[in-house]
Amino acid sequence: VISRDYTAALNQFPTLVKPHGNAITFGDEPVMIANRTNCPVVIDPNRSRGVQHLINNYQCNVIISDDGLQHYALDRDIEIAVVDGHYRYGNQHCLPAGPLREPMSRLKHVDWIVANNQANPNEILMEVNFGQAVNVLDQSTQSLDYFQDKSIAAIAGIGYPDKFFTALRQKGLPFNHYRFNDHYQYQPNDIYPLKESIILMTEKDAVKIRTFAKDNYWYIPITAKLPKDFDEGILSALSKHKHGYT
Numbered sequence: 001v002i003s004r005d006y007t008a009a010l011n012q013f014p015t016l017v018k019p020h021g022n023a024i025t026f027g028d029e030p031v032m033i034a035n036r037t038n039c040p041v042v043i044d045p046n047r048s049r050g051v052q053h054l055i056n057n058y059q060c061n062v063i064i065s066d067d068g069l070q071h072y073a074l075d076r077d078i079e080i081a082v083v084d085g086h087y088r089y090g091n092q093h094c095l096p097a098g099p100l101r102e103p104m105s106r107l108k109h110v111d112w113i114v115a116n117n118q119a120n121p122n123e124i125l126m127e128v129n130f131g132q133a134v135n136v137l138d139q140s141t142q143s144l145d146y147f148q149d150k151s152i153a154a155i156a157g158i159g160y161p162d163k164f165f166t167a168l169r170q171k172g173l174p175f176n177h178y179r180f181n182d183h184y185q186y187q188p189n190d191i192y193p194l195k196e197s198i199i200l201m202t203e204k205d206a207v208k209i210r211t212f213a214k215d216n217y218w219y220i221p222i223t224a225k226l227p228k229d230f231d232e233g234i235l236s237a238l239s240k241h242k243h244g245y246t
Contacts, residue, residue, distance in 0.1 A: 001041040002050040002074075003030045003066040014044035014053040023208040028183060031207045033066065047074040062238060069110070070101055077241040078234070079110040082126075085118030087160065111237065112230070127225040130167060134221060136206045136213040144171050144220070152176070153196035157184035157205050164202055168220075175200065188212045 005027030017026045017034045026043065034041040040058040044050030047065060051074065054060045065074060069081060083089070090099040107113060112124055119125035132141040152173060156164040157180035165177045176196060180186070186208050191199060199217045201209065206219035
C-alpha cells in the first residue's frame, strides 16, 4: 500500500510504516492499514517514488494507493471510488463551495463506485459491520453484549463521528458520547477525566491511544463485506494488466 498521510510527522521519504508503530510519527490511518493487512505500507508524498520503492524492496505485484484517485502523476490500471452511502456527494460542488475534490463528472471514468451500506443501481454495495470489541491494552475480545449493563463513554475522532455513535445505538448500548476532530491526537487528559467505567472507541482512535491505554479501553473494529462478483471482477481486471502493479 502506498499512502500520503498528511498527519504523519515525517521528513524522510519513502518511509515504511511499522505495524504497531507510533501514530504520531506515521499517521493513524497508515498504522491501522499496516496492522490490519500485514502488508508493506509506504508513506511518500511522491507516490510514484513510493511505488518504485515497494517494487524494488518488497516484490509487490499489486499496489493499492490509499486515497490516490487525484494523484495523476501516478500511473494506474484500476480506479475505485468509495463513497459514503448516507452522506453521498453533499451539494455536489467542489471545494470550497462543497465537499468534493473533483467534479461529479470524474465518476464517469472510474472502474467501480463502491458505496457503504446504501448503494445506487450503478454502484457496488459494501456492507460495514461491527466485530467483537478488542481491549486496547491486551487485545482480548468481548462480544458487545458484555457491555450492555456497563457505564460507557464512546469517543470518536473520525470524519463522521455520528456514524460510530449511531451504530452503537443500533446495538442497544447506552453511552455518553464525546466527539473529537478527525485525526485528533489524543492526550491522556482527554480521556482520564471521563467518569464512565468503559471507554469505547473506533480502531482508528485506538492506534493513537494505546501508548497510554488502561484496561477499560476497548475499540470496535469494523469488517467490510463486498459481493463475490466484485472480488471476481477485480481479479479478472488485474489479470489483464501488464505493468506488474496497479
